Amino acid sequence: MKNRVTVATLNVILGAFIALIPFVLFPVCNHDEKRMACYFTGKAEVVTGIAVAVLGIVYLVSKCKGIRIGITIAEIVNAVVVISFIKVIGLCKMATMACQVKTKPALIVASIILLVVQIANLVVLSKGHNDEKNSEIHSKEDKE
Secondary structure, three states, X not given: OHHHHHHHHHHHHHHHHHHHHHHHHOOOOOOOOOOOHHHHHHHHHHHHHHHHHHHHHHHHHOOOHHHHHHXXXXXXXXXXXXXXHHXXXXXXXXXXXXXXXXXXXXXXXXXXXXXXXXHHHHHHHHHOOOOHHHHHHHHXXXXX
């Protein structure tokens, strides 16, 4: 229970942080007349951050260990996606632009923290004892 609450809370906080970075905390470049690549990367990061937070809420209410493992794997994928958007969609080419100086490092740090938390959680879940309650639930379902 304690692990579930801790991981879920971290997921929601990191998801909110990732969603807020591109336009609130460390905004990408402001080009009203012409949308640059950093703007579209920011939009994609917002969606990914929201997905991380929503999965965190689902993780909190999930009592099945298998589902929690699946959510953890999905969060690992999300952490990789956050970094991938920076490379695939891209940012401004100039190294002194706000998206390169502020947004990019903040997103990379947030995704690395998310990745480390999820890998540690995956190790804990895979080494953890089988929940007797979960085993009973699954064995009852299997018999029916």
